[in-house]
Amino acid sequence: MANDYKTITCENKNGLLIITFNRPEKLNSFTTQMMRELVAAIDESDNDDLVKALIFTGKGKTFCAGADLSEGKATFDFSKRHDKVNGIAPDEGGLLTLRLFDCKKPLIAAINGPAVGIGATLQLPMDIRIASSNAKFGFVFTNRGVVPEACSSWFLPRVVGISHALDWCLSGRIFSADEALSAGLVTEVTPPENLLDRAEQIAKNLVQKSSPVSVALTRQMLWKMLGANHPIEAHKIDSRGIQIRGQSKDGIEGIESFLEKRPAIFREKVSRDMPSYYPWWTKKEFD
Numbered sequence: 001m002a003n004d005y006k007t008i009t010c011e012n013k014n015g016l017l018i019i020t021f022n023r024p025e026k027l028n029s030f031t032t033q034m035m036r037e038l039v040a041a042i043d044e045s046d047n048d049d050l051v052k053a054l055i056f057t058g059k060g061k062t063f064c065a066g067a068d069l070s071e072g073k074a075t076f077d078f079s080k081r082h083d084k085v086n087g088i089a090p091d092e093g094g095l096l097t098l099r100l101f102d103c104k105k106p107l108i109a110a111i112n113g114p115a116v117g118i119g120a121t122l123q124l125p126m127d128i129r130i131a132s133s134n135a136k137f138g139f140v141f142t143n144r145g146v147v148p149e150a151c152s153s154w155f156l157p158r159v160v161g162i163s164h165a166l167d168w169c170l171s172g173r174i175f176s177a178d179e180a181l182s183a184g185l186v187t188e189v190t191p192p193e194n195l196l197d198r199a200e201q202i203a204k205n206l207v208q209k210s211s212p213v214s215v216a217l218t219r220q221m222l223w224k225m226l227g228a229n230h231p232i233e234a235h236k237i238d239s240r241g242i243q244i245r246g247q248s249k250d251g252i253e254g255i256e257s258f259l260e261k262r263p264a265i266f267r268e269k270v271s272r273d274m275p276s277y278y279p280w281w282t283k284k285e286f287d
Contacts, residue, residue, distance in 0.1 A: 007034040009059070010041055015052040016203050017045050017105075018196070024060030029068035030118045035092045039099045046104045049269045052212065053203040054103070056126065057110040057196065063135065066117025067093075076146065093118045093150030100125040101151075101223060102279070104216035104270050106206045110199035111135040112192065116174070121148065124155035127219065128202055129185065131177040132192040137185065143172035158226055160184050211250040211266040213273050217241060224281055237280060244275045 011018045019041055021028035045051040058064055069075050078089035100107060100122070107126040115123065116138040123129050139156070141148050148156070148169055156165040164183045168175065177189045190198050207215060221241070225234045245251045250268045257264035277283070 005037045005041070007031060008037050008041065012050060013200070015050060015207070016200055017041075017051045017054045019054060019056050021056075021058040021064050024058075024062070026068060026070075027062040027065035027114075028058045028060070028119070029065050030093070030122075031068045032092055035096050038096055042099050042103055047271050049212070049271050051105060052207040053106040053108065055108045055110055055196070055199045055203055056123075057112050057199070060113070061134070062113040062119075063109075063111045063115040064119030064122070065114060066119050066140070091149045093121060096122055097125045097150045097152075097155070102220075104219070104274075106203065106215065106219060108199050108203050110195050111137075111177075111186065112195055114138075114174075116140055117144075118150055121150035121152040121155070124150070124152055124159055125223075127206075128187055130188050130190060130195065130199055130202065131180060131186040132195045133177055133189055134192050135177040135180070135186075135189075136174050137168075137177075137180050138172065138174040139168045140172040140174075142170060154227075209264070211254065211264075211268060212270050213248070213250060213266075213268045213275075214245060216270050216274065217245070217278065220279070220281075237277075240275075240277050240280075244277070248273075248275075 005022075007021070007023055009018075009020045009022045011020075019038070021034065023029060023031075023034070042054070045054055067075060078084070081089040083089060106128075109123040109126045109129040111123065111129060111131040113132065113134050114136045116136075117140055120137050120139055139148060139152070152169075156169070160183045164185075177186065180186045181189050188198070221234070221237055225237075228234060248268060250264075250266045253266060254264050
C-alpha cells in the first residue's frame with residue numbers, strides 16, 4: 001500500500017488492512033484530500049490479494065467529526081469545481097460511499113469515538129459496524145441548514161429502518177453507542193481498549209475459511225439486491241453464480257475438502273479470477 005498518504009494511515013496486519021483517519025488535531029474531520037486518499041486506498045486493496053478485509057477507525061479520541069468546516073461559508077461553495085454535471089458538483093461523501101459500496105473486500109467500521117455528519121454516513125456502506133462505549137453519533141445536517149449526503153438517504157433507512165432514520169436526520173440530535181446498538185446501526189459495543197482487537201477478530205471470522213472470490217461476489221450480491229425490484233433479479237445472478245462458481249477451481253476444492261474432511265485451500269484470486277459476468281450491474285445484458 002502507498003505510504004505517502006497525509007490524512008490516513010494504512011497498515012496490513014496479517015491480511016487485514018487497518019485504515020486510520022489521521023487528522024487527530026482536527027478531530028479527523030473530512031476533507032477533499034481525505035476522500036481522494038480513502039478512494040485510492042480502497043482501489044489498491046481491491047487489487048492486492050494480500051488484503052482480505054478492511055477495518056476503518058480514527059486516530060485519537062474521535063472517529064470522524066464530520067466535514068472540515070474551517071473555511072466557513074465557503075465550505076459548500078462549489079462554484080470553482082470543475083467536475084460538475086449539468087451544473088451540479090458531485091457530493092464528495094457520495095463519491096466515497098459509492099466506492100465503498102463496490103468494494104470487493106469485507107468492510108468493518110471500528111468506531112472509537114464521536115462520528116458526526118460524514119463521520120456517521122461514511123460507515124453506512126460498511127458490512128459490520130462496532131462501536132466503543134465512547135462513541136457518539138449524529139446525523140446533524142438539518143442543524144447546519146443542509147441535507148444528508150454520502151448516499152445516506154438510500155443507506156440509512158435500509159440499515160435501521162425509516163423511523164430511526166427520520167428521527168436522527170430530522171432532529172440532528174447526538175445519540176449514544178447504546179442507542180445505535182438498539183437500533184441496529186452497530187452490532188455491538190465494546191470497551192474502548194478492546195475495540196480494534198474485536199474488529200480484527202470479526203474480520204478474521206469473515207474471511208479465514210472462505211474463498212476470496214466467493215466473498216467478493218457474495219458481498220456484492222447482498223448489497224446490490226437491496227435495490228432490486230423483484231426476487232427474479234436475484235434469481236438471475238444466483239443462477240449464473242452457482243453454475244460458474246460450482247465448476248471453478250475454488251468450487252471444486254470446496255466440495256472435495258468437505259468430502260475429505262480437511263480445510264479447504266482456495267487458490268483463486270480476486271485480482272484475476274472474478275467471473276466474466278462481474279460487475280453485472282454495469283452490463284447491458286442485465287438491463
